[in-house]
Amino acid sequence: MKIIAWLILIFLVLFALRMINLRNARARRNAARDAAAKPAAEPMVRCVRCGVYLPRTEAREISSGYACAVGGCNANG
Numbered sequence: 001m002k003i004i005a006w007l008i009l010i011f012l013v014l015f016a017l018r019m020i021n022l023r024n025a026r027a028r029r030n031a032a033r034d035a036a037a038k039p040a041a042e043p044m045v046r047c048v049r050c051g052v053y054l055p056r057t058e059a060r061e062i063s064s065g066y067a068c069a070v071g072g073c074n075a076n077g
């Protein structure tokens with residue numbers, strides 16, 4: 001009868017280790033994804049229409065400089 005208790009204990013330990021490994025792997029993946037999604041230094045530009053500073057990736061290049069790619073000042077032009 002005691003052998004069954006040992007088997008259950010071993011199973012639980014292996015299960016716990018497996019859960020820890022899965023969580024660590026997921027955390028590493030998330031960290032890598034966040035680092036890829038957020039570049040360290042994104043250049044900021046100023047919208048020539050409304051004067052707002054915004055990341056270069058969210059701006060639109062126009063003849064006189066940069067403008068908001070989204071938002072109210074993008075409506076006419």
Ligand SMILES: [Zn+2]
Pocket residue numbers: 047048049050051052067068071073074
């Ligand atoms: Zn703007």
